[in-house]
Each structure stands twice: as C-alpha cells, then as structure tokens.
Amino acid sequence: MRIPCPYCGSRDSSEFSYSGDATLTRPTPDNADAMFDYVYLRDNPVGLHREYWYHAAGCHAWLKVTRNVSTHEVIEAVLAHDEAAS
C-alpha cells in the first residue's frame, strides 16, 4: 500500500502510523453519551473508509486518507489540518 502524502509524494504505508476512523467529531466533555459513542463505537464500513494516517517517518503531517478497505486501494490523501481549517 502506498499513500500519496501531499508533502512527500507517494510513500510506502510502513512510513505511516494508523489512527482509525477520521469521520468522528469529538463531542463536548459534558455529553457522556456522545463521548461514549466517540471513544468506543465505530461504523467499521465495508468499501470506502476515511481514516487518519500520521507520516511518522516523513513530514510528521496528519493525513486524512480515503481508502477502500475491501481492496486496500488508496483513493486520496489530504492534510487533516487543511480540512480542519476549512
């Protein structure tokens, strides 16, 4: 699996560490039910999955990667920072 890092170009996935579902939004701490959902529950879908990868052996950027978990095809990688700012 290769991930197209916006800074470093196409790099082997072993340079990255994985941090799971990137579609979750952290709730406010006073909402216990929403916090439980956020920490523990996942859609765990078949097919396309939006997920965080951290370029630990590269530019240290957090990426949001769209990947097909049924085929391991990487569709897209964008900077998580850019998405958060927009």
Next chain:
Amino acid sequence: MRYSLTSLLRQTLTGHKGWTPQWRDAAPKAEYDIVIVGGGGHGLATAYYLAKEYGLTNIAVLEKSWIGSGNIGRNTTIIRSNYLLSENISLYELSLKLWEGLEQDFNYNAMVSQRGVLNLYHSDGQRDAYARRGNMMRLNGADSELLDKEGVRKLYPFLNFDAARFPIQGGLLQKRGGTVRHDAVAWGYARGASDRGVDVIQNCEVTGIDIVDGRAVGVQTSRGAIRAKKIGIAVAGSSSRVAAMAGMRLPIESHVLQAFVSEGLKPIIPGVITFGAGHFYISQSDKGGLVFGGDIDGYNSYAQRGNLPVVEDVCEGGMALMPAIGRARMLRNWGGLVDMSMDGSPIIDRTHIDGLYLNAGWCYGGFKATPGSGFVFAHLLARDEPHPAANRLLLDRFRSGHIVDEKGQGAQPNLH
C-alpha cells in the same frame, strides 16, 4: 455413524464403500427456535452445545459460504489459556479443558496435541511481567511454569540464545497448550450438531434482520426469509456488518491478520514458541510445514489478505529467534478478518434488541476459544443469562468502564 476401531475394520472389510457424508447439507426451513448466523467454529460449536447440553435441536446454522471457509480454516491452530486477567482466563481455561476432552466428546479426530506453548522473555522487566502472568494463571486454575535460560535450552537448543540485541533469558511455559487440526474442529462440530438434528445450511447469506416492536423475529437470507425465536450472531470479522442490519454500532474494527506456512520439513519444532522481543510465533504441523505468524497489519480491512511490511516483519522475527529456518521456503501466506475490539477482549452478551444475541470481538485469538465460546454462548441463548465463565465479557462494559484490557492499551483496536 459412530467412528470407532470397529467401524474402521468393518469399512476396511467392505472396501470403504459405506462411509456416509459427515453432516447433512440441509436446506432452510421457514422457522426455527434458534438461528445461529455464522457457520464458523464458534457458530457450529454453539449449535453443538445447544443440542448436547440443553437438548435444543430446532436450530439452524447459517453460513454464507461453505463450512470451514472462514477463520476456522485460516488460523495458526494454537490453543492456550495464558492470559493475565481473570475475566479472560476463566473463559479460555474453560475452553482448554473442553479441548482436552473434545475428541472423545464429539467422536472425531481433531488431532488435539498438548505440545506446550512457550513465551520467551528477553529482559528482566519482561521476566517479571511473565512471572506475574504465570502467577495469575495458576491463581485462576491454569497451569504455568517459569523457565530460566537453561530450562529453555533443554527444550529448544537451536534457538538464538546469545543474539546481541535480544538474548533469550527464559520463558513462560504452558504445557497444556498446544495445537489442534483446525478444519477437523469445524467438521467435528458440524457433524455432532447435524447428528443431533441441527440444520447446517451452507451458501445462505444473511442479508437482513427482521425486528418487530424491539424484538428480533427472523432473518432475511439469500435463500429466503427464516423466522426465529432467538438469533445468535457469531460472525467475528464481519460482526459490524451483521450488527448494522439490526441498527447497531459495535466497539469493533475489522482488521486483517496474516498467517504463513513453509514447505514441509522433517520435525524440528516440537511445541509452540513465541518471540518476546517482536511479534512472532511458530509451530510445526504434523505434515511438516512451519506454521507461523505475527502482528495484525494494523489498519481497517475486509480484504482477507495483507501487505508486505508485515510479511517482512514476521520473517525478521523468525530469523532473530531461530536463524536455522532461514533457508526454508515460504509456501503460502494468507489473511483472515478479525474483529478487533476496543479493549482487546471478546463480547458475549444479549443486545438491547430482545431475542438478538452477540458473540464477537475475538481479536486475533478466536480459534483457541472455539469450544469455550460455543459452550458459553449456548448457555446464554438457552438460559438468557451469561455463563459464569463469561459473565464479565459483556457489551455494556465499555459504557460502564469495566473494560477487560490485557495490555492496558486503551480504546485503540490496532494496538491490542
């Protein structure tokens, strides 16, 4: 047909023409008391114990493919109960005890071989952790033995004891651990359940779960609708997909775990060995192939195959531990889907939907649990209450904070 020396002799004299299929390839009926979704090891074991221990036989096991096509035929065949937490040991020790009597119990040769499982340690800190684990195992009724370097050397003189980076200091041995022929486990349970009246239905994929007024009343399948009073889900690897049919989200991610086998070699490794300084474990099958594996790949996957970095990592672990295997050629490698739960432990519980029961979250360790999992899930389905050996592996433990986290990693499935 009961298998015995007598039946073998009788068949020998008649040219082996009288052997019958080992289980009925049943067609689905319109209604059952209990439907088990998933004809893997756990689902078949559940049906077997429901029939044998609780006398319930109006049961169907629905398998989307063929019996033995999933993880029951993809694992590395190891059985053990060397856990740290009592919540886990009680279940896995029950399972190990069932393994010990399984072949007589279901009258099938599953080649249960208690050849010993040895976890090596490579540092003082790791020795202390293994000593503690061994103590916890004995406190909870399992067996364990802490070996020093010479103790390990007696068992496995060919290991790389004086490796510069990770010298072997000793190991934690569970003599009652070992290996089992995994396909035979599926076949034996399928046969035992089928003989007692359970319908084992292949090529029957569940596509929906019918819920009326908060109660599960049946399933939609590729072979038509089936009504059921109770439905048990035992589809680890695909638990989230099936639970989603009932509108549930689970504390589970699906990941891929790879396994490897070498060409056949003369006997070299009598037991099961795990490398403590990386993630590598190995045993040798009775056919002679070295069967080995390591970490999960570490990202969500439904692909049933992994990638090369883990292949490299596993082989490096093997070479660090036993350079002697370096010239053996790898014959095959493959992947299986595993339910990685949020605390690394399984979930066996009712759900918030009446009549719907869940058996999931086995991470990369479901095979050794097969008899125990079936036994306690059958209890749950028959009695509507958790079996005492699994009464802390409940679905709501994540909400209540009673998590069962062997490694203390937190809610990060790929680190368990």
